[in-house]
Amino acid sequence: MKSPLYGYFFILLPWILIVIIMIDIDTKRTVQRTTHFYLSHFSKPQRRVLPTIYAITPTYKRAVQKAELTRLSNTFRLIPQFHWIVVEDSNARTELVSRFLAHSGLQCTHLHVPTPRRYKRPGMHRATEQRNAALDWLRMHRSSKNPGVVFFADDDNTYSVELFEEMRWTRKVSVWPVGLVGGGRYERPLVDKGRVVGWYTGWNANRPFPIDMAGFAVNLQVVLENPKAMFKRQGSKPGMQESDFLKQITKVEELEPRAANCTKVLVWHTRTEKVNLGNERWRDSIHIEV
Ligand SMILES: *[C@@H]1O[C@H](CO)[C@@H](O)[C@H](O)[C@H]1NC(C)=O
Numbered sequence: 001m002k003s004p005l006y007g008y009f010f011i012l013l014p015w016i017l018i019v020i021i022m023i024d025i026d027t028k029r030t031v032q033r034t035t036h037f038y039l040s041h042f043s044k045p046q047r048r049v050l051p052t053i054y055a056i057t058p059t060y061k062r063a064v065q066k067a068e069l070t071r072l073s074n075t076f077r078l079i080p081q082f083h084w085i086v087v088e089d090s091n092a093r094t095e096l097v098s099r100f101l102a103h104s105g106l107q108c109t110h111l112h113v114p115t116p117r118r119y120k121r122p123g124m125h126r127a128t129e130q131r132n133a134a135l136d137w138l139r140m141h142r143s144s145k146n147p148g149v150v151f152f153a154d155d156d157n158t159y160s161v162e163l164f165e166e167m168r169w170t171r172k173v174s175v176w177p178v179g180l181v182g183g184g185r186y187e188r189p190l191v192d193k194g195r196v197v198g199w200y201t202g203w204n205a206n207r208p209f210p211i212d213m214a215g216f217a218v219n220l221q222v223v224l225e226n227p228k229a230m231f232k233r234q235g236s237k238p239g240m241q242e243s244d245f246l247k248q249i250t251k252v253e254e255l256e257p258r259a260a261n262c263t264k265v266l267v268w269h270t271r272t273e274k275v276n277l278g279n280e281r282w283r284d285s286i287h288i289e290v
Contacts, residue, residue: 050081051147053164058130059155060089064272066096066290068155073104079164087130088112096289111137125241128231138223148220152213156271163266166258167217173250176259178212179268187212191261196252209246214267222249
Protein backbone atom coordinates (compact mmCIF):
# COMPACT_ATOMS: atom_id res chain seq x y z
CA MET A 1 0.00 0.00 0.00
CA LYS A 2 3.09 2.24 -0.31
CA SER A 3 2.01 4.95 -2.75
CA PRO A 4 4.68 6.60 -4.92
CA LEU A 5 3.49 9.93 -3.44
CA TYR A 6 5.22 8.97 -0.18
CA GLY A 7 8.51 8.70 -2.00
CA TYR A 8 8.09 12.13 -3.57
CA PHE A 9 7.18 13.61 -0.21
CA PHE A 10 10.37 12.44 1.47
CA ILE A 11 12.49 13.66 -1.41
CA LEU A 12 10.86 17.10 -1.30
CA LEU A 13 10.79 17.46 2.49
CA PRO A 14 14.37 18.75 2.93
CA TRP A 15 13.85 21.27 0.14
CA ILE A 16 10.63 22.54 1.69
CA LEU A 17 12.44 22.99 5.00
CA ILE A 18 15.25 24.91 3.32
CA VAL A 19 12.76 27.27 1.67
CA ILE A 20 10.99 27.88 4.99
CA ILE A 21 14.30 28.67 6.70
CA MET A 22 15.29 31.09 3.90
CA ILE A 23 11.98 32.95 4.20
CA ASP A 24 12.45 33.17 7.96
CA ILE A 25 15.99 34.60 7.63
CA ASP A 26 14.79 37.13 5.09
CA THR A 27 11.98 38.33 7.38
CA LYS A 28 14.48 38.79 10.18
CA ARG A 29 16.70 40.83 7.86
CA THR A 30 13.77 43.09 6.97
CA VAL A 31 13.01 43.62 10.66
CA GLN A 32 16.66 44.47 11.29
CA ARG A 33 16.68 46.89 8.38
CA THR A 34 13.51 48.58 9.67
CA THR A 35 14.93 48.82 13.19
CA HIS A 36 18.14 50.28 11.79
CA PHE A 37 16.14 52.85 9.81
CA TYR A 38 14.27 54.02 12.90
CA LEU A 39 17.36 54.08 15.09
CA SER A 40 19.36 56.15 12.61
CA HIS A 41 16.32 58.36 12.03
CA PHE A 42 15.83 59.15 15.70
CA SER A 43 19.45 59.12 16.76
CA LYS A 44 20.33 61.96 14.35
CA PRO A 45 19.15 64.71 16.74
CA GLN A 46 20.41 62.69 19.71
CA ARG A 47 23.89 64.07 19.12
CA ARG A 48 22.45 67.12 20.83
CA VAL A 49 20.38 66.37 23.97
CA LEU A 50 16.95 65.26 22.82
CA PRO A 51 14.44 67.71 24.32
CA THR A 52 11.82 66.04 26.50
CA ILE A 53 8.23 66.25 25.35
CA TYR A 54 5.93 67.13 28.26
CA ALA A 55 2.39 66.15 27.29
CA ILE A 56 -0.25 67.63 29.60
CA THR A 57 -3.44 65.57 29.74
CA PRO A 58 -6.37 66.74 31.85
CA THR A 59 -8.75 63.86 32.57
CA TYR A 60 -11.91 63.13 34.55
CA LYS A 61 -13.86 60.10 35.71
CA ARG A 62 -16.29 58.71 33.13
CA ALA A 63 -17.19 55.43 31.45
CA VAL A 64 -14.67 55.82 28.60
CA GLN A 65 -11.81 57.23 30.69
CA LYS A 66 -9.63 54.11 30.81
CA ALA A 67 -10.19 53.38 27.12
CA GLU A 68 -9.11 56.92 26.21
CA LEU A 69 -6.03 56.78 28.43
CA THR A 70 -5.13 53.39 26.96
CA ARG A 71 -5.24 54.74 23.41
CA LEU A 72 -3.02 57.64 24.42
CA SER A 73 -0.51 55.58 26.39
CA ASN A 74 -0.11 53.10 23.52
CA THR A 75 0.95 55.98 21.29
CA PHE A 76 3.08 57.70 23.92
CA ARG A 77 5.09 54.54 24.61
CA LEU A 78 6.48 54.85 21.09
CA ILE A 79 7.88 58.35 21.74
CA PRO A 80 11.45 58.64 22.99
CA GLN A 81 12.21 61.12 25.79
CA PHE A 82 8.59 61.59 26.77
CA HIS A 83 7.05 62.75 30.05
CA TRP A 84 3.31 62.48 30.62
CA ILE A 85 1.69 64.93 33.05
CA VAL A 86 -1.78 63.62 33.84
CA VAL A 87 -4.03 65.96 35.84
CA GLU A 88 -7.23 64.57 37.24
CA ASP A 89 -10.27 66.73 37.83
CA SER A 90 -10.83 65.37 41.35
CA ASN A 91 -10.23 66.00 45.04
CA ALA A 92 -7.69 63.19 45.16
CA ARG A 93 -5.86 60.89 42.80
CA THR A 94 -8.19 58.07 41.84
CA GLU A 95 -7.15 54.44 42.14
CA LEU A 96 -8.01 53.74 38.53
CA VAL A 97 -5.66 56.39 37.14
CA SER A 98 -2.92 55.67 39.71
CA ARG A 99 -2.91 51.98 38.86
CA PHE A 100 -3.12 52.71 35.16
CA LEU A 101 -0.11 55.03 35.18
CA ALA A 102 1.93 52.69 37.40
CA HIS A 103 1.58 49.97 34.76
CA SER A 104 1.93 52.23 31.74
CA GLY A 105 5.71 52.01 31.57
CA LEU A 106 5.78 55.76 30.91
CA GLN A 107 7.58 58.49 32.75
CA CYS A 108 4.61 60.14 34.48
CA THR A 109 3.62 62.88 36.86
CA HIS A 110 0.19 62.40 38.38
CA LEU A 111 -1.54 65.54 39.65
CA HIS A 112 -5.09 66.39 40.65
CA VAL A 113 -7.12 69.54 41.12
CA PRO A 114 -10.91 69.78 41.28
CA THR A 115 -12.75 72.20 39.01
CA PRO A 116 -14.74 74.58 41.26
CA ARG A 117 -18.43 73.66 41.20
CA ARG A 118 -19.48 77.02 39.77
CA TYR A 119 -17.50 76.33 36.58
CA LYS A 120 -19.01 72.91 35.94
CA ARG A 121 -21.65 74.17 33.56
CA PRO A 122 -22.19 73.78 29.83
CA GLY A 123 -20.53 76.58 27.88
CA MET A 124 -17.84 76.99 30.53
CA HIS A 125 -14.21 76.28 29.65
CA ARG A 126 -13.05 72.84 30.59
CA ALA A 127 -9.81 71.73 32.16
CA THR A 128 -8.56 75.27 32.88
CA GLU A 129 -7.47 74.47 36.45
CA GLN A 130 -5.91 71.18 35.40
CA ARG A 131 -3.78 72.69 32.61
CA ASN A 132 -2.64 75.47 34.94
CA ALA A 133 -1.70 72.92 37.63
CA ALA A 134 0.56 71.19 35.10
CA LEU A 135 2.17 74.52 34.10
CA ASP A 136 2.76 75.28 37.80
CA TRP A 137 4.37 71.87 38.26
CA LEU A 138 6.73 72.51 35.35
CA ARG A 139 7.69 75.91 36.77
CA MET A 140 8.40 74.34 40.17
CA HIS A 141 10.32 71.31 38.97
CA ARG A 142 12.06 72.29 35.75
CA SER A 143 14.66 74.96 35.01
CA SER A 144 16.67 76.50 32.20
CA LYS A 145 18.85 73.36 32.36
CA ASN A 146 16.01 71.18 31.03
CA PRO A 147 15.46 71.26 27.27
CA GLY A 148 11.82 70.47 26.59
CA VAL A 149 8.59 71.12 24.74
CA VAL A 150 5.13 71.45 26.27
CA PHE A 151 2.08 70.09 24.48
CA PHE A 152 -1.57 69.95 25.59
CA ALA A 153 -2.67 66.39 24.83
CA ASP A 154 -6.37 66.14 25.67
CA ASP A 155 -7.57 62.57 26.20
CA ASP A 156 -10.24 62.64 23.49
CA ASN A 157 -7.82 63.04 20.55
CA THR A 158 -5.85 60.62 18.39
CA TYR A 159 -2.15 61.37 17.91
CA SER A 160 0.25 60.21 15.22
CA VAL A 161 3.71 59.25 16.45
CA GLU A 162 5.08 61.55 13.73
CA LEU A 163 3.52 64.60 15.39
CA PHE A 164 5.92 64.37 18.33
CA GLU A 165 9.01 64.46 16.15
CA GLU A 166 7.54 67.51 14.38
CA MET A 167 7.14 69.39 17.65
CA ARG A 168 10.34 68.24 19.37
CA TRP A 169 12.60 71.02 18.06
CA THR A 170 10.13 73.86 18.68
CA ARG A 171 12.13 77.05 19.29
CA LYS A 172 9.27 79.12 20.69
CA VAL A 173 5.77 78.07 19.58
CA SER A 174 5.11 75.64 16.74
CA VAL A 175 1.76 75.05 14.99
CA TRP A 176 0.18 72.48 12.62
CA PRO A 177 -3.23 71.37 11.32
CA VAL A 178 -5.80 69.53 13.45
CA GLY A 179 -8.27 67.12 11.87
CA LEU A 180 -12.02 66.75 12.53
CA VAL A 181 -12.40 70.01 14.41
CA GLY A 182 -14.29 73.30 14.22
CA GLY A 183 -17.16 71.81 12.26
CA GLY A 184 -14.96 70.81 9.32
CA ARG A 185 -12.55 68.11 8.16
CA TYR A 186 -9.63 70.12 9.49
CA GLU A 187 -8.37 73.52 10.56
CA ARG A 188 -4.89 74.75 9.72
CA PRO A 189 -2.61 77.77 9.76
CA LEU A 190 -2.08 79.19 6.26
CA VAL A 191 1.61 79.37 5.47
CA ASP A 192 3.50 81.49 2.95
CA LYS A 193 7.29 81.36 2.58
CA GLY A 194 7.57 79.46 5.85
CA ARG A 195 5.51 82.00 7.85
CA VAL A 196 1.96 81.81 9.22
CA VAL A 197 -0.06 84.39 7.29
CA GLY A 198 -3.63 83.39 8.16
CA TRP A 199 -5.96 80.62 9.18
CA TYR A 200 -8.21 78.11 7.49
CA THR A 201 -10.98 77.64 10.01
CA GLY A 202 -14.71 77.17 9.97
CA TRP A 203 -15.34 79.21 13.05
CA ASN A 204 -14.55 82.77 14.14
CA ALA A 205 -11.36 83.38 12.18
CA ASN A 206 -11.05 86.73 13.98
CA ARG A 207 -9.74 85.15 17.13
CA PRO A 208 -6.08 86.17 17.63
CA PHE A 209 -5.04 82.51 17.35
CA PRO A 210 -7.89 80.50 15.82
CA ILE A 211 -6.30 77.18 16.70
CA ASP A 212 -7.27 74.08 18.66
CA MET A 213 -5.52 73.06 21.89
CA ALA A 214 -3.97 70.12 19.99
CA GLY A 215 -2.59 72.41 17.26
CA PHE A 216 0.47 73.89 18.95
CA ALA A 217 3.45 73.18 21.21
CA VAL A 218 5.50 75.57 23.33
CA ASN A 219 9.17 75.39 24.22
CA LEU A 220 9.51 74.70 27.94
CA GLN A 221 11.80 77.74 28.34
CA VAL A 222 9.00 79.99 27.01
CA VAL A 223 6.72 78.59 29.72
CA LEU A 224 9.40 79.22 32.35
CA GLU A 225 10.26 82.71 31.06
CA ASN A 226 6.57 83.75 31.20
CA PRO A 227 5.68 82.66 34.74
CA LYS A 228 2.34 84.45 34.64
CA ALA A 229 1.13 82.87 31.38
CA MET A 230 -1.96 80.87 32.35
CA PHE A 231 -5.27 79.64 31.05
CA LYS A 232 -7.88 82.14 32.17
CA ARG A 233 -11.50 81.90 33.17
CA GLN A 234 -12.08 85.58 33.91
CA GLY A 235 -12.69 87.51 30.72
CA SER A 236 -12.12 84.51 28.49
CA LYS A 237 -14.96 83.93 26.04
CA PRO A 238 -15.96 80.47 24.75
CA GLY A 239 -13.42 79.11 22.28
CA MET A 240 -10.83 81.70 23.33
CA GLN A 241 -8.75 79.56 25.72
CA GLU A 242 -6.02 78.92 23.17
CA SER A 243 -5.94 82.54 21.96
CA ASP A 244 -5.87 83.96 25.47
CA PHE A 245 -2.98 81.69 26.40
CA LEU A 246 -0.91 82.15 23.23
CA LYS A 247 -1.38 85.94 23.31
CA GLN A 248 0.59 85.96 26.56
CA ILE A 249 3.65 84.25 25.12
CA THR A 250 3.95 84.86 21.37
CA LYS A 251 2.89 86.72 18.22
CA VAL A 252 1.49 85.28 15.00
CA GLU A 253 4.64 86.34 13.09
CA GLU A 254 6.78 84.18 15.39
CA LEU A 255 4.85 80.93 14.96
CA GLU A 256 6.83 78.03 13.50
CA PRO A 257 4.78 76.03 10.99
CA ARG A 258 5.33 72.26 11.15
CA ALA A 259 3.90 69.18 9.40
CA ALA A 260 5.11 70.13 5.89
CA ASN A 261 4.20 73.83 6.16
CA CYS A 262 0.89 72.89 7.79
CA THR A 263 -0.31 70.62 4.98
CA LYS A 264 -0.36 67.32 6.92
CA VAL A 265 -2.91 66.27 9.54
CA LEU A 266 -1.16 64.35 12.33
CA VAL A 267 -3.71 64.81 15.12
CA TRP A 268 -7.48 64.29 15.08
CA HIS A 269 -10.12 65.50 17.46
CA THR A 270 -11.80 62.09 17.36
CA ARG A 271 -14.07 62.35 20.42
CA THR A 272 -15.40 59.02 21.63
CA GLU A 273 -19.14 58.57 21.31
CA LYS A 274 -21.04 58.82 24.57
CA VAL A 275 -21.57 55.22 25.68
CA ASN A 276 -24.96 53.71 26.34
CA LEU A 277 -25.04 51.93 29.71
CA GLY A 278 -28.82 51.53 29.65
CA ASN A 279 -28.72 47.75 29.42
CA GLU A 280 -26.80 47.13 32.62
CA ARG A 281 -29.63 45.27 34.37
CA TRP A 282 -28.02 43.55 37.31
CA ARG A 283 -24.94 43.82 39.43
CA ASP A 284 -22.25 41.27 38.54
CA SER A 285 -21.01 39.14 41.42
CA ILE A 286 -17.47 40.45 40.96
CA HIS A 287 -16.20 44.00 40.42
CA ILE A 288 -14.40 44.56 37.15
CA GLU A 289 -12.62 47.79 36.32
CA VAL A 290 -13.57 49.06 32.88
C1 LIG B 1 8.05 75.08 3.54
O1 LIG B 1 8.12 76.30 2.84
C2 LIG B 1 9.44 76.83 2.75
C3 LIG B 1 9.36 78.21 2.15
O2 LIG B 1 8.50 78.26 1.05
C4 LIG B 1 10.30 75.88 1.94
O3 LIG B 1 11.62 76.37 1.85
C5 LIG B 1 10.31 74.53 2.64
O4 LIG B 1 11.02 73.59 1.87
C6 LIG B 1 8.91 74.01 2.87
N1 LIG B 1 8.98 72.84 3.71
C7 LIG B 1 8.33 71.70 3.43
C8 LIG B 1 8.57 70.57 4.35
O5 LIG B 1 7.55 71.57 2.49
